[in-house]
Amino acid sequence: MKATRKYRLVRASFWTALIGLCLTGPRAALAQSQTTHLSPSEELAAEFTDPLTILPQIFLKDAYSPANFGTHLQTNQTVLRAIIPRLPRYSLFPFIQLIRPTFSMVTVPSSRGGSRTELGDTQVFDLAVLPWPNENTNLKIGVGPMLVFPTATSKSAGQGSWQAGPAFAAAYTGIPWLLMGFLFQNPISFAYTSPDRRPQSTIVFQPVLLLHLWRGWYLRSADASWVIGWRHNSPTTLPLSLGVGRVLVRPGLPPLNFYVAGQWTVYRQFAPITAQTTVNFGITVAFPEFSQFQW
Secondary structure: OHHHHHHHHHHHHHHHHHHHHHHHHHHHHHHHHOOOOOOHHHHHHHHHHOOOOOOOEEEEEEEEEEEEEOEOOOEEEEEEEEEEEEOHHHOOOOOOEEEEEEEEEEEEEOOOOOEEEEEOOEEEEEEEEOOOOOHHHOEEEEEEEEEEEOOOOOHHHOOOEEEEEEEEEEEEOOOOOEEEEEEEEOOEEEEEOOOOOOOOEEEEEEEEEEEEOOOOEEEEEOOOOEEEEOOOOOOEEEEEEEEEEEEEOOOOOOOEEEEEEEEEEEEEEOOOOEEEEEEEEEEEEEOHHHHOOOO
């Protein structure tokens, strides 16, 4: 019964977001044509947050959790991520590919007391940006596979399983001062580092929202990932995030983006140790000169 309600919740959230993007796109395309173009800093702010960006970049984030459910200890996660676009001329497919590896370092409670910092699992996805719908709708859709490698150096720092599954992303830019999108992933375990590791099958849904403010400043909600386990008694967490950031365009230097965001877990189930509040600090360096070479 609980699994049925969980499935309905995931299905309703997913299709509501997708249908909303599809319906909003054609209507707002006309509004965009009647407004002025975005400034370079506003365009870059969207590229830094867009889950389907083709701007080569390196992203570094530190997520500090001063309060956690299930433990009095403070936890931390440092994430290093690269976005590597491959244009059709050099891609395996006749459309744009987006390769995104993610590495992490986590500070988690130790079984011996206190906390320890370890290398976490590594994730990679490879999305193909579909040629449909066309550019006039201002809606982009990407699909592809995602993989999780059990690179954690401690049992508590990772899930101890090789995982693979589908990934799906969408982004809508038809409203000049707003970016809306999401990233959907479902990693499923198929091999394990030890016999006592639990099978994994998890929905990871990351909503993306960016609102342009003034001279490179913006509001964003793009750090919270909703995690819903398909298996019985598997963890479910629903956090919300909100932050502010700024893009710096410097002559002769790579564009720079930085932001700070707060995150709160509003719902959890079967998640014994979960971040209650988190402060995210992020910085991104873009390399637009590489995109012109179509590598």
